Amino acid sequence: MSMPALTSDSAPKIVPTASAPTAASASVVTMTPKQPPKAERYVKMAREAAVRVVPPLIVLALFLIVWELLCRRAGSALPPPSRVFSDTRELIFDPFFDHGGIDKGLFWHLEASLRRVAIGYAIAAIVGVAVGTLIGQSVWAMRGLDPIFQVLRTIPPLAWLPLSLAAFRDGQPSAIFVIFITSVWPIIINTAVGIRNIPQDYRNVAAVVQLNPLEFFAKIMIPAAAPYIFTGLRIGIGLSWLAIVAAEMLIGGVGIGFFIWDAWNSSHISEIVLALFYVGIIGFVLDRLIATVGKVVTRGTATN
């Protein structure tokens, strides 16, 4: 009984003392933040951007300086950054030339690699989601397939290449197959986990509404498992970009992998450095791309 008595006692005491200053200070407080918001907001945004951009720039500059210092002396095995730039000036500023054969600009090499990745990865995405759904949905499919997949997924991508060359008797489909076989496992496994984790509630809703299997797949399974599926897709795109360079080194032809190998054979070390830079940037962009698509697609599900 003492609790309510205490609160009702203290409540009226607070009201008169508090109301006067809040009324007075409220007019001041609401006025002040209204005046300088624009300039302040830009400063704030600039500061936030600087916090993100400046540290990596500093590290990059330090890295280039150290590299330059280490490799500047005569007889150094690797070229310093300044040499890389002067050696590859043509390649940087004219990526679109095409002299026939494999004597093409870097754009065409990267385009050929990206095309192989796009095809192999697209097949992997479709097959991976389909097989993952099967494994996630059916206990028997899981029991039968999961142990086999666990073994297969540990095989290094390049180990598949000779076998696929023997099967396809051509470089192009072999490279695509290697991309596919590399990136399909994480997609399968993550999709299966996502499907298995669909809450029983959603299944109940689908049962009451009487969705048919196709509608259930499209309207419940895929959206509910989307965060998991995109985790797999993101790992998959990274792996396929890792695998393409190695595969192309072996199959030859146009492609960034063979460009690097060709540069090594011709002792154009600077060209290798430039190609690695592009490979890194593109890998980064691919990863971000899938992450962004995933974020947009799963905006409802992820925040559940």
Add this chain to the structure above:
Amino acid sequence: MAYLKLDHVDKTFTRGATTTEVLKDINLTIEKGEYVSIIGHSGCGKSTMLNIVAGLTTATSGGVLLEEREVNSPGPDRAVVFQNHSLLPWLTVYENVRLGVDKVFAKTKTRAERDAWTMHNLNLVQMAHAKDKRPNEISGGMKQRVGIARALAMEPKVLLLDEPFGALDALTRAHLQDSVMALHQKLGNTILMITHDVDEAVLLSDRIVMMTNGPSAHIGEVLEVALPRPRKRLELATNATYVKCRQRVLEFLYERHRFVEAA
């Protein structure tokens, strides 16, 4: 003639070598337009009973008859309002309701009619203003309203409420109870509700089915709540019949079938 009938329903769960009898010989008939509550301590199998009526679980023996026909698979004629709303988070409020409408009235209503019917049901629960919001953008009470709209929109023969107000705070709960009462008054649905709240059961129901404790739970007693409708929460507090009904349920739950903590 019984509208909904549970006929000698038994349910046992088998896990490995152990078999647990959850429900034993449940017999219950519900008339059209009746509001029946099932009350009992947690673990007494009342959710299992509702799931059997919904068709989400199958009875081990016995069966459920709806208008003289056996039902053993889920369907929109027995729409469920789930305890945790179970709205699909990637769909808007409107799309959540529309999903059921599109399936149930695929052949009988045109696209425009389905849209109008969806909006009509959102209006019934006063949620039309939030039709483009996603479930994570609205409050718990609002989610449950949408859940009710989704179920109502399927025009179920029996509306099954699985502790629909359990996850809500007291004020929201009272508000929603009044809404459900008003809807029942207006639409005349047959409703089977699970609850563990004595006041809620007495306030809303025509009959209260009291379950004994499990395992082998069965119907211990059925209480008629002879209160005229529409019922007013405030006036009932001192109503003699209300107080007596409440007393009866409390006695059943806390004296005769006290909840024994499972070891």
